[in-house]
Amino acid sequence: MEGGSCRAAAASAVLPVPDELIVEILARLPAKSLCLCKCVSRAWRAFISDPANRRRFAQTLSGLFFSRPYGSRPTWDFVGLSMSSVLPPPPGVDAVLSFLPPTCGEMELLDSCNGLLLLRCEDSRERPSPPPFYVVCNPATGEWVALPQPSRVPGFVGYSTTVGRTMDTGSAALGFDPSISPHFYVFQLVQVLTHLDFFVRAVEIYSSQTGRWVLSEIELQGEMADESDYIHFTGQMTYFKGFLHLCMRSNAVVSVHTEGKTWKISQLRHRQHEGYCPGFSVCHSQGRLLFVDSNDRSSDVMSIYVLEDLDSEEWTWVFKQSIEKPDLFGPRMPQRIWDYYTAAFHPDSDLIFFYDWSQKRLVSYDMKHRDVHVIYTLEVPYFEFCKFLPYVPLYSGALPSSCLN
16 A cells, blocks of 8 residues: 555655645555655655645654653753654744743643644742642643643642542543544543552543533442452553553553543453563554553563454454564573663554663664664663653644643
């Protein structure tokens, strides 16, 4: 299909086709095919890269937003990516979000999804300080919207009279897919302290279509419904095809629909790990949901699984590929464990990004060609997790006009 797209593009390069029609054709191509079309000629590359046309075309990964170590100011940064070098942000993208007003105060970047960012803001200039609030923005257009308050205060950790326990609402995610709907969703996890650890008990979901929050308590069916492990959140989650997918312990993924009415659980059957270590990751790439199992820090192999039959009633994880850790990080020192974590997946290719604590660097790994490249040097304290968020620019207006501030 991609080769056919480029042959058609080459033919049109010598035919008197109006620019408007060419734009309409190219706008229907996925990002990978569009990138191949740039190879037709210099004129085609210039045409596709022209800012007047670019906003109509599909984009691919331009870089990673990442959280800086605790206490840093600003609290996030951006690294632009190409196949061989580190780049600044793409044209027109305000990576420092200077368009946000002073009332946003202290800002924490929480998530990125298909061109939109989710932040938690707190304006400490007033006394007493108002509660934190969520902001969704588009750094490519300068659009932003402040969300109404959920029933649980964002970013709260402490005793809650509402739930009668110690509560944590520090984890939140963004859901947005412009190919399906112009509306976005925000998910705030409600975790409570049980047996000396926090467990997810509910999710509050905001819809830009309704402008309201809905509280959805966990209701799972199946063999794990009576076990407490199924709500033990590892910190990894991703939005994909109408569901927020949360990585749990015991090789399980719990998924909640945007309407909050459907909860599903899918578990890998290959083995169970003892103890708890945040070595599981759930992410998506090239239209598939992936699960990375690297929980055994003493093993030289990590495994990747893909979720089959996402549209079926029962979800099944199928083994996809194993990765030799020495290929990524070199030989392991005696009596040492592997000191790394999965940072992100490229949305349109076979690249995985890892952060290596021992060598203080972000690396990419090509699963197909088994190539490793050092992307960025960044010092992160041992076992402090720096959040890396893939960013794909969205040059068209995405936020509903009724929501804009």
